Amino acid sequence: EYEISSAYVCDGGTGPDDEITSRTEVTFDGAGSKKVAPAETFWSDPVTLNIPEDHYLVWEWTVTGKDIPCNKMSNLTSTTSSKNGSDFTYCDDVPLPLLIGAKRDVKYRVTAIGDSITQGCMTDFMAYEFWAARIAKELGSDYAFWNCGLGWARASDCAQKGNWLGRALNSDIMIVAFGTNDIVSGEYGGDGGNNADEVNGYISDILEQSQAAGCRTILFNAPPQDYDEEHEAVRTALNDTEKQTAEKYGAEYFDFAAQLSPTDDPSAALYGGHPNGEGGEAVCEAFMKQFAELLGK
Structure with missing residues (x-):
């Protein structure tokens, strides 16, 4: 459990060095603070804020507690934290909202779920040039795009059928992109990578859930990683089955x-x-070309 002492959204200007303006308080059931129970899911109250085009949105809050849930790979954006409230330094163990959403009518709600490649890690700082961000921008404001990519994640995590997968299943179209960490490390707490059949089994569990939820799904195969011979053999075997797995559960294949x-x-x-x-850019271009009709573009 932890406590939110205060929270604000602000206009961050055109870069992380600009002055922060238009500070607007975020409340929770009318209160400026909130005690959060373990595993609690909650939303803030709606907030109205005008952010000029090409300006960044700043999220600022003060949270206290032990073992606060956080994202371990948040260096996609300018993120700082402070223990004393005045001296802020860069930190990549920062608790972040799972979603900052705009309330508007959209044609489709699209969610991408996967690992750090989906999250966009190790791309240029503040550039939003990774494939998921590019697709979101290409779709435009008539669509909602939620990137649920998470560094280190595996299909075996998603197949737990918990809150993480549950978020993605609320969308109209879900992109599923796993394989890399499954091949290298296997299940959480395990003793090594999974073989192709094991990874395919977890992916099948995910697609079975999406089919049951009526969520249109696009399955990505496992990307190249300059693997050694052993791991590359697993990736090749996995990718040889992915198209058939997608067809079995009524999913599209990319x-x-x-x-x-x-x-x-x-x-x-x-x-x-x-x-x-x-x-x-290459992924976005090929994706939009293949799925233009599905996306209603």
């Missing part, structure tokens, strides 16, 4: 790997293990 490797060497990570902005 050859993610083909966009990120040279045609003469499918095992090579052309844009890096965490694809850079150029890789994100």
Whole structure:
């Protein structure tokens, strides 16, 4: 459990060095503070705030407690924290809201769920050039896009059928992109990576849930990682089954790997293990071309 002492949304200007303006208090059931129980799911009250085009939204809050839930890979954005309330330094163990949403009518709600490659880690700071961000921008304001990518995550985590998958299943269209961490590390607390059949089993569990929820799903295969021979054999075997797995559960299939490797060497990570902005652009372009009709574009 932890306590929110205060929370604000603000206009961050055009960069992290600009003055923060338009500080607007965020309340919870009318109160400026809130005690949060373990595993509690909650929303703030609605807030009205005008952010000019090309300006950043700043989220600021004060939270206290032990073992506060946090995102361990938050260096996509300018994120700082302070213990004394005055001296702020960069920190990548920062508790962040799961969603800051705009209340508007949209054509489709789209969610991407996956690992750090989906989250966008190791792309240029504050650039929002990774594939999920590029697709969100390409879709535009007539669509809602929720990036639920999480660093270190595996299909076995998502297949627990808990709150994380539950968020994604609230969307109209869900993108599922796992494989890398399953192959390398396997289940949480396990003793090594999963084989192709095990990973496919977890992905099948996820697709079965999406099918039952009536959520249209697009399955990505596992991207290249410049693996050693043993791990590459697992990735190849997994990707050989993914299209059939998608068809079995009524999902669409996207050859993610083909966009990120040279045609003469499918095992090579052309844009890096965490694809850079150029890789994100290649994925976005191929994705939008293949799924324009599904997305109503």
